[in-house]
Every structure is written in structure tokens, then in C-alpha cells.
Amino acid sequence: MTANDRLLMSEHDVIVVGSGAAGGMAAYALTHAGARVLMLEAGRDYDPLTETPMFNLPSDAPLRGEATPDKEFGFHDATVGGGWEVPGEPYVVASDAKFKWWRARMLGGRTNHWGRLAFRFGPHDFKGYSADGRGVDWPVTYEDMAPWYDRVERLIGVFGAAEGIENSPDSPPGILQPPPKPRAYEAWMQMAMGKLSGIPVVPAHAAVLTRPLGDRPACFYATDCWRGCAIRANFQSTTVLIPPARATGRLTVRTDAMVFKVLRDSRGKAAGVQFVDRKTGAIHQVRARAVVLGASTGETARILLQSADGGLANGSGQVGRNLMDTVAAVVGAEVPQLHDLPPFNDDGVSISHVYAPWWLHREQVAGKLPFARGYHIEFGGGRGMPSIGSMSELVSLSQKRGADLHEDMRRKFGSTVYMGGRGAMLPNAQSFCELDKDVRDRWGLPVLKFHFRWGAEEIAQAAHQRDMFHDVFEAMGGRVLTDRSVPIEDAMGKGGETNHEVGTARMGSSPAVSVLDPWCQTWEVPNLYVVDGAAFATSPDKNPTLTILALAMRAMDHLANRLKRGDA
Amino acid sequence: MSRTPDLTETDRRGAMRLAAITAVGGATGLGPIGSAHAAEIRGYGKDPDLLKPARYWPPTLTTQEREGLALLADLLLPAQANLAAPSALGFADFIDEWMSAPYPAQQNDARRFRALLAALGSEVGQSGWLGADPVVRAQALLRIEQREPANEALNDLRKLVVGAVYTTPEGMAAIGYRGNEALESFAGPPDEVLARFAAELAKLTSA
Numbered sequence: 001m002t003a004n005d006r007l008l009m010s011e012h013d014v015i016v017v018g019s020g021a022a023g024g025m026a027a028y029a030l031t032h033a034g035a036r037v038l039m040l041e042a043g044r045d046y047d048p049l050t051e052t053p054m055f056n057l058p059s060d061a062p063l064r065g066e067a068t069p070d071k072e073f074g075f076h077d078a079t080v081g082g083g084w085e086v087p088g089e090p091y092v093v094a095s096d097a098k099f100k101w102w103r104a105r106m107l108g109g110r111t112n113h114w115g116r117l118a119f120r121f122g123p124h125d126f127k128g129y130s131a132d133g134r135g136v137d138w139p140v141t142y143e144d145m146a147p148w149y150d151r152v153e154r155l156i157g158v159f160g161a162a163e164g165i166e167n168s169p170d171s172p173p174g175i176l177q178p179p180p181k182p183r184a185y186e187a188w189m190q191m192a193m194g195k196l197s198g199i200p201v202v203p204a205h206a207a208v209l210t211r212p213l214g215d216r217p218a219c220f221y222a223t224d225c226w227r228g229c230a231i232r233a234n235f236q237s238t239t240v241l242i243p244p245a246r247a248t249g250r251l252t253v254r255t256d257a258m259v260f261k262v263l264r265d266s267r268g269k270a271a272g273v274q275f276v277d278r279k280t281g282a283i284h285q286v287r288a289r290a291v292v293l294g295a296s297t298g299e300t301a302r303i304l305l306q307s308a309d310g311g312l313a314n315g316s317g318q319v320g321r322n323l324m325d326t327v328a329a330v331v332g333a334e335v336p337q338l339h340d341l342p343p344f345n346d347d348g349v350s351i352s353h354v355y356a357p358w359w360l361h362r363e364q365v366a367g368k369l370p371f372a373r374g375y376h377i378e379f380g381g382g383r384g385m386p387s388i389g390s391m392s393e394l395v396s397l398s399q400k401r402g403a404d405l406h407e408d409m410r411r412k413f414g415s416t417v418y419m420g421g422r423g424a425m426l427p428n429a430q431s432f433c434e435l436d437k438d439v440r441d442r443w444g445l446p447v448l449k450f451h452f453r454w455g456a457e458e459i460a461q462a463a464h465q466r467d468m469f470h471d472v473f474e475a476m477g478g479r480v481l482t483d484r485s486v487p488i489e490d491a492m493g494k495g496g497e498t499n500h501e502v503g504t505a506r507m508g509s510s511p512a513v514s515v516l517d518p519w520c521q522t523w524e525v526p527n528l529y530v531v532d533g534a535a536f537a538t539s540p541d542k543n544p545t546l547t548i549l550a551l552a553m554r555a556m557d558h559l560a561n562r563l564k565r566g567d568a
Numbered sequence: 569m570s571r572t573p574d575l576t577e578t579d580r581r582g583a584m585r586l587a588a589i590t591a592v593g594g595a596t597g598l599g600p601i602g603s604a605h606a607a608e609i610r611g612y613g614k615d616p617d618l619l620k621p622a623r624y625w626p627p628t629l630t631t632q633e634r635e636g637l638a639l640l641a642d643l644l645l646p647a648q649a650n651l652a653a654p655s656a657l658g659f660a661d662f663i664d665e666w667m668s669a670p671y672p673a674q675q676n677d678a679r680r681f682r683a684l685l686a687a688l689g690s691e692v693g694q695s696g697w698l699g700a701d702p703v704v705r706a707q708a709l710l711r712i713e714q715r716e717p718a719n720e721a722l723n724d725l726r727k728l729v730v731g732a733v734y735t736t737p738e739g740m741a742a743i744g745y746r747g748n749e750a751l752e753s754f755a756g757p758p759d760e761v762l763a764r765f766a767a768e769l770a771k772l773t774s775a
Contacts, residue, residue: 044615053618055748058735062612062621064662068671070611075621081614105614181756188765195769220750227618337768341761347747348754386745388731395727406648406742409730413743476772 010252012038012288013563015273017259017303020109021545022294022532024237024245025152025552030292031248033560038286039242039251040275042258042295043081043105048112048238052078052228057385064388074387078113078228081105088442091298092449098494099450101298101501105278107255108238109296110499111545113226116207116234116351117378118158118546120149122167124361125424125540131365134372134457135426138537139509139518142169148550150175156235156549157213160205167374168357168542177210179203179353180221183346185382185417186354188337193356196475199377204355207235207546216240224350234351257284260445262291262307262528270528276443290527290559290568294552297323297533298433301504302448304515304530305435313505313522318515322503323431323452324539327375327423328493329462331469333478334397338382338415346383346414354379358541371461375423375541377469383414390416397479416481419472421465425539427503428455431495452495463488500544502533520555527568531555610670627661628668628678634660636685636697641729643709644722651742654733662732677728680721687718 016026019041030037053076058064061075068075072083082103093099104110123142129135150172159177162170182190190201208225209218219233232239245251256278263285265271272287293300301320305311311319358374384390391409393416400408430453435446454462466488473480482491495501508514511523520535522528531552533544562568612624629637641654641663667678685697691708692700700708712718733739 051618056619057737057748059737060621061618062616062624063666063669063674064732064735068611068669068673070614070616070671075612075616076618083614087614180754184757184761187757187762191765191769192772195773220752221754222748222750337765341744342758343744343746344758344761345746345749345751345755346757383745383747385748386731386734386740386743388728388735391731391734392727395730402644403646403648405645405726405730406651409734410743413745 010038012036012252012286014038014290014292014559015040015286015288016292016294017273018042018109018294018296018299018532019107019242019253020111020237020294020296020532021114021548022296022552023292024108024111024241024294025549026292026294026529026531026556027245027251028241029553029556030560031245031250033557033564034250035560035563036250037245037252038288039253040257040259040273040286041107041109041253041255042278042299043107043109043255045253045255046080046106046108046112046238048078048108048228048232048236049230052223052230054223054227054230058387066388073113073226076224076227078226079104079106079110080112089447090439090441091447092436092439094449094451097450097452099452100494100496101448101450102496102499103296103298107253108236108242111235111237112228114499114545115543116225117355117543118153118156118160118205118207118235119357119376119542120169120171120205121145121540121542121547122169124167125538125542128373128538132372135538136506136508136513139507139514144518145547145550145554148554149546152546152549152553156207156240157209157216158205158207158546159203159210161203163200163202163357165200165202165357165359166361176205177213180210180348182353183348183382184341184344185335185338185414186352186379188335189379189417190354192337192476193472197472199356199359199472201354201356201377204352204378206349206351208349208351209233210349219349221345221347221349226350258443259295259303260306262293262303262312262525263287264312264525268525270525276445281443289563290529292529292531292556292559293534294530294532297501297504298448300530300532300534301433302435302446304505306446313515313524313528315524316511316513316515318506318513320434320504321429321432322427322506322537323433323450323495323501324425324427324503324536325452325495326498326500326539326541326543327425327454327458327461327465328421328498329465329469329488329491330418330420330482330493331466331473332381332416332418332481333473334412334481335415335417335473335476335478337476338417340411341383341414344383347385350384352378352380369464371457371464373424373426373457373461373541375421375461375465378420378422379417380420381414381417386413397481417473417478419469421462421469422498422541422543423458423461423465424541425458426455427506427538428453433504450495454489454492454495459488459492462492466491500533500539502536502539502544505530505534506537507535508537519558520551521558527562529555529559625665625668625670627664629664632698633682633685634664636688637663637681637725639698639705640685640688640725641732643705644726644729645733648742651733651738654729657733657736657738659729659732663728666728677724680717681725684712684718684721684725687712687715
């Protein structure tokens with residue numbers, strides 16, 4: 001009997017599909033509650049401790065590490081087996097839509113390279129419909145979620161500060177780690193925006209350790225987080241969730257296992273899943289008392305849609321619907337106050353040390369803005385390690401030639417700054433995914449077709465972002481690099497491009513309009529849970545990963561209690 | 569080409585990443601990186617060894633092309649007191665790897681840079697680009713800067729020269745980059761920098 005045979009025949013309480021933020025947290029929470037878990041991950045095994053290129057220079061990589069169609073975020077990016085394209089696993093975008101889908105094929109999924117910004121959703125984010133009649137309410141309140149945010153932040157380690165900002169909740173004292181000091185460009189933006197534009201810039205919240213936590217050391221302020229982290233100072237499912245779940249002795253991990261169908265028994269309950277072995281093409285079945293989907297917003301919808309005619313757990317018709325991303329406009333500028341700085345180490349944690357939370361909530365409530373939901377601002381730029389891309393940009397800003405070019409590069413190094421908006425999106429009927437009628441992947445399985453359209457609210461918000469960022473830079477005498485005359489619809493990013501896609505199996509208070517109940521279990525198949533971004537009812541401006549983790553931990557507490565009662 | 573990076577594009581990591589990613593496409597004028605379908609290229613693939621990258625494709629430039637481009641790079645970014653010329657910092661190997669890469673962007677660069685070398689050779693006459701008098705070469709370069717598309721290729725090569733030089737350890741030191749070393753704590757910018765910011769802000773608010 002092979003190891004695979006033993007795995008297929010062994011007894012599991014729960015099958016967890018996916019190993020990223022959702023799947024990793026599900027496995028962590030369930031195994032610590034005593035459940036025997038089989039984790040199925042479509043990608044290969046991956047170990048950040050031995051595979052992360054720490055300290056490697058651009059000159060250590062092909063083409064100095066620049067982006068290629070193979071590694072679209074650069075050679076040293078942690079993503080394995082995917083990116084905007086996964087060979088043999090295509091997706092379709094409707095002819096009238098602009099949408100991109102980032103996928104990884106590795107243990108830990110996208111947590112291995114994610115941005116690590118970790119903001120709590122606020123009270124208004126969960127109950128937006130009640131406030132302004134747009135979108136839908138979540139079936140949970142901030143008060144419901146706060147204890148789970150507390151637990152997640154304690155577990156993964158998040159730096160930040162308490163600022164008392166409307167709809168950007170503070171964590172209770174003693175949970176957050178101290179934030180790092182702002183880098184030079186961040187310090188300048190903080191000073192200048194506060195004084196010249198009246199926009200508060202405060203410490204960001206990010207899942208990077210600035211103090212040791214358990215057996216994990218603090219960040220040593222070198223090597224970009226999106227390479228992964230061999231010292232485990234940032235949050236990755238592969239360093240923070242899966243190892244302790246394995247240590248319980250109750251987690252079995254099967255990689256290269258792409259789940260495509262949830263199986264049901266004669267009573268309609270989830271009985272297991274079918275998966276294709278991505279190496280051999282063989283199809284297998286495994287069984288368990290409950291199934292948890294954490295395969296990602298797109299893949300989870302695909303599995304549900306493939307599992308039954310018309311989609312499993314889809315009496316509401318909402319599986320695949322309500323696809324949302326984050327509204328993002330970016331404006332860059334050359335900032336003269338950052339010229340000719342002396343040399344100093346400004347690497348920091350590589351993630352934003354500061355950000356500007358939404359500061360116009362009251363004006364919005366008063367009806368003074370042409371859009372209903374807000375955005376926060378993230379910053380980029382500064383004196384990070386030179387790359388071909390960043391240096392090419394500096395050359396574009398210089399009129400110097402020959403020997404003078406050297407001096408101009410030195411003088412302007414670190415003087416470009418980018419402001420990136422990250423804004424809320426409301427669900428709309430034109431944004432959804434479905435199974436394509438014609439295209440199949442290399443195993444003959446139907447692939448997703450994406451439809452996507454920004455709504456009028458999002459377009460108005462993006463225009464506000466761009467105008468605001470131009471105004472901020474112009475107030476400080478910056479040389480703005482972005483053409484303000486480009487129609488805002490063209491300047492906005494494509495759907496999915498911020499990698500915040502959510503909403504395709506939303507939770508709600510009624511089975512008529514939602515796929516999941518308030519505990520993330522499907523209304524129609526009570527031992528089938530969805531714990532990834534698909535569960536989101538709306539897409540607030542805050543980055544989704546912290547809330548995915550909190551929702552998953554909360555849902556798995558619910559499932560674990562049911563398992564103990566023999567109720568699942 | 570002269571356009572700035574495509575700042576309308578966004579990515580999931582925020583603006584800092586965007587700068588790094590889009591600048592390349594903007595710099596070389598080759599359209600968005602990643603537009604080619606993965607199945608159409610033969611590069612290092614979707615899962616290369618990040619710690620010990622292999623030599624994934626053979627160098628294809630002739631000796632004359634390597635020397636000609638290195639010579640051109642030295643003219644575009646001459647040696648300084650604190651930094652050697654591109655040719656002494658491995659530029660010929662860099663540009664050979666770049667122009668030999670199988671990706672569409674690099675293949676397009678290879679075509680354009682070869683045409684640029686040919687145009688420069690024509691400008692200097694029978695002695696050829698490598699054998700020409702330095703003054704003749706400098707004059708040829710000035711004339712090329714007046715002609716498109718050769719000037720566009722020259723500008724893009726200049727960006728690659730600068731990028732190649734300042735991504736070496738020597739170039740990083742010369743431009744003032746400090747970092748990539750393990751620290752006990754992060755101190756933030758020096759007090760003199762913060763004081764300068766305060767003074768600059770005072771100027772703006774009093775204006």
C-alpha cells in the first residue's frame with residue numbers, strides 16, 4: 001500500500017481545501033480543537049525556511065530580477081507555479097470586461113508573498129446598507145468579530161498603534177506590537193500631508209514582527225517581505241499556521257491535489273471531495289465528516305459550481321455573483337524635498353510603515369462626496385534597493401547626459417513617491433464569475449469566466465483619489481508623473497489587479513439572498529463551510545486577509561463545537 | 569522613448585511594487601510585462617530555483633556586438649572617481665544575457681539594439697564603431713540622438729545601462745544606497761534629515 005493509498009483510506013474529521021490564509025487558519029483552529037484534518041493543496045509543497053532568497057541581490061538573479069512572463073512580480077517573488085497565468089489552467093474574461101486573476105500553486109498559497117497590511121474592518125464596514133442603503137449588510141457586527149481579530153492579531157503578530165480613528169478600530173492594549181519609525185519619504189509625507197493637506201498619516205498595521213513572538217524572531221529590517229521570510233518574522237501560513245497544526249499530530253497535508261467537486265451523501269450532506277493529482281492526472285476521492293473550502297474566492301466558486309447542476313448550495317443563485325475587488329488609483333511624483341539626502345539605511349520592513357486611513361467619513365455621511373464608501377492611502381517609493389525598473393524611472397526624470405547623469409542619479413535617488421488609493425467596492429450585477437461553456441483546463445475541467453465592471457460609485461471614488469493625490473503632491477511642489485487628463489475609467493486598475501477579489505459565496509442573514517449563514521456554513525449543506533474571501537458580503541477599503549483569518553478562526557470554532565457534539 | 573511608467577496600472581502590493589514592476593515596461597517601451605501567455609515562452613519557467621538560478625539560456629551576442637555595446641555604455645555613463653565604467657562592471661555579460669533572453673520584451677530590445685549598433689556603424693564610416701576615433705564616435709552619437717527610432721533605442725539602452733550599473737554592489741554604494749544588512753532595530757532617517765524636512769515644510773507654509 002502506497003502512502004497515497006493510506007491517505008485516501010484514512011479517517012479524517014474534516015477536509016480543508018486550500019492552505020493559504022483561509023485553509024491554513026482552518027487547519028490550525030480545527031487541529032488545536034482536536035479534529036483530524038486532511039488539507040488538500042493544489043500546488044506543490046513549499047518551505048520558506050529553505051527556499052526564500054534572503055539578502056540576494058538583483059545581480060544574483062536572471063535579468064537582474066526584473067519581471068518576466070514567468071515571474072510577473074520579479075524573479076525573487078515567492079509565487080510558485082502561477083501568477084497572472086497558470087500553464088494549462090486558463091481562465092476566460094468576458095469581452096467587455098477587464099479582469100486579472102492572480103494564483104499561486106504552492107503550500108501556503110498567496111500568503112507567501114502577500115502585502116501583509118492587516119487592518120480591521122470597522123463597524124460601518126459591516127453595516128453599510130443600514131447606514132446608506134447601498135450594497136448589503138454583513139450578518140455579523142464589529143462587536144461579533146472583535147474578539148476574533150484580537151485572537152488573530154495575537155497569534156500572527158501585527159504592528160500598529162491606537163489612533164482613535166472613525167471606522168478604523170483600535171486593538172485592545174497589549175495586542176499590537178510597536179510600529180517601526182517612518183522611513184524618510186514616509187516621514188516627509190506624514191509631515192507634509194498633515195500640515196499642507198489636512199490628511200492624517202499614522203502608523204500602518206502590518207503582520208510583521210517588531211518584537212519576538214513565541215519562537216519567532218523579530219524582523220531584521222532587510223529583504224523584501226514578498227520574497228517570503230526564512231526567519232518567520234512576517235506572517236505566512238507556511239510558517240505561522242501549518243507547522244503548529246502539524247505539530248498536533250492531527251494534520252495531514254496532501255499537495256498537488258486540486259479539488260474540483262464536493263461529494264454528497266444520500267441525505268445531501270457533504271461526504272468528501274474529488275481531486276485531481278496535478279502530477280499524474282489521476283482522480284481521487286477522500287471522505288470526511290465535514291468539508292471546508294478555503295481555495296480562494298475564484299476557486300471556491302468554481303468548486304461549488306462544478307459540484308452540482310446549477311451549483312452546490314446555490315438556491316439563492318448567489319454562487320459566483322457579487323465579485324468585488326479594491327478601487328485603486330495611483331499617482332507618483334518626484335518630490336524635491338527628498339533630493340540630495342545623505343546615505344543611510346532606509347530599508348525598514350519593506351511593507352508600508354505608515355498609511356492614511358479614510359479621513360472624510362463625516363463629510364461622506366453629510367452627503368458632501370459623490371460616492372458612498374471611503375478609501376485609505378498607501379505609500380511607496382524611497383531609498384530601497386535599486387532595481388533596473390526604479391533606476392530606469394530616474395533616468396526618465398533626468399535631462400542630464402554623460403558624467404552629469406551620475407550626479408543626477410545620486411541626487412535624485414529615493415525622491416520618487418507613490419500614493420496608492422485602496423477603496424471600497426460595492427457588489428453589482430455586472431461583476432461575477434461562472435463556468436465557461438467551452439474552455440477546459442488540461443484535465444478537462446471547466447474554467448471560470450469573469451465578468452467585471454466598476455460601478456458609478458467606484459469610478460467617482462477613483463477620480464477623487466486621483467485628484468486628491470495630485471493636489472497633495474502639487475501642494476509640496478512635487479513634479480507629478482501621472483497624466484491627469486486620462487479618463488479615470490482608463491486610469492483605474494483592472495478588476496482583480498489588487499488581488500483583493502472577494503464575494504462569490506457571500507454570507508448573509510437569509511438563505512434567499514446569500515450562500516452562507518453567519519458562521520460561514522452553507523445554508524443548504526450544513527457541514528460544508530466556506531472560509532475564504534468568497535464569504536465577504538462587501539469589499540471595504542481595508543485589505544482582506546486579516547478578516548479572512550478572523551472569519552475562518554470564528555467559523556472553525558463553530559465547526560469544532562459541532563464536531564464535539566456529534567452534530568456534523 | 570520618453571513616456572513615464574504606466575502609473576494607471578495597479579497591483580496587489582501597493583504603489584511601491586507598482587513602481588518596480590511597471591517601470592520596466594515603461595523603460596524599454598515594450599508594453600506591459602506579463603502580456604505574453606506563459607505557454608508561448610521558454611524562459612526559466614514558473615518555478616525556478618530562486619537561491620541557485622541556473623544559466624537558463626545561452627549568450628547569443630557576437631564578440632563584436634558585446635564590445636560595441638560595452639563601448640557605447642561607457643560613453644553613455646562614463647567612469648567616475650567613485651565608480652568604474654559599465655564595461656568594468658560586467659555590462660557586456662549583462663547585455664548579452666538580456667538580449668539573449670527568450671522573452672518578448674528582451675527579444676524586442678535585442679532587435680532594436682542591434683539596429684542601433686548598425687546605425688552607429690554607418691555613422692562612423694569604414695573604420696567601424698569599434699575602430700573609430702573617439703571624437704568621430706561622439707559626433708555619431710550626437711547625430712543619432714536626432715533620429716528616430718534610433719534615438720528611442722538609445723534612450724532605452726541608456727536606461728538599461730544605468731539600471732545595470734546601479735544594481736551592482738559598486739553602483740549601489742556609489743548612488744548612496746545603504747541596506748540589505750540585518751539590523752537589531754530600525755532607526756529611521758537621521759535627525760539632520762528630519763530637521764531638513766521641518767525646515768522645508770516651514771518654507772512651504774510661510775510662502
